[in-house]
Amino acid sequence: xxxxxxxxxxxxxxxxxxxxxxxxxxxxxxxxxxxxxxxxxxxxxxxxxxxxxxxxxxxxxxxxxxxxxxxxxxxxxxxxxxxxxxxxxxxxxxxxxxxxxxxxxxxxxxxxxx
Numbered sequence: 001x002x003x004x005x006x007x008x009x010x011x012x013x014x015x016x017x018x019x020x021x022x023x024x025x026x027x028x029x030x031x032x033x034x035x036x037x038x039x040x041x042x043x044x045x046x047x048x049x050x051x052x053x054x055x056x057x058x059x060x061x062x063x064x065x066x067x068x069x070x071x072x073x074x075x076x077x078x079x080x081x082x083x084x085x086x087x088x089x090x091x092x093x094x095x096x097x098x099x100x101x102x103x104x105x106x107x108x109x110x111x112x113x114x
Contacts, residue, residue: 001026001054004020004021005022019051021053021054023055025055036056036059037061042063043062043063044061044064044067045059045062046059046060046062046067047059075101075104086100086101086104
């Protein structure tokens with residue numbers, strides 16, 4: 001919670017500094033636990049909509065891999081009506097992540113080109 005409330009926290013600019021808040025209800029751990037349940041093994045708390053706060057309806061328990069595909073710094077590509085991160089396209093197609101990035105950014109390929 002401190003990265004959303006304490007301007008001295010090293011990550012404050014990425015959270016509280018850009019308006020990410022923890023809902024008032026979750027300022028009490030018992031309320032958070034009632035809403036989210038205990039943390040399942042191997043999971044972390046994820047905000048589904050990364051530009052919105054920590055609150056019921058916007059948070060889920062997620063794997064680190066899922067969370068890594070839900071950050072502001074990701075490059076998203078749309079192909080055949082499907083929008084995914086480069087990492088997800090890499091997993092799906094078998095193409096190396098760096099190959100996809102190079103084709104899009106350095107070579108100027110469109111997502112439609114193969």
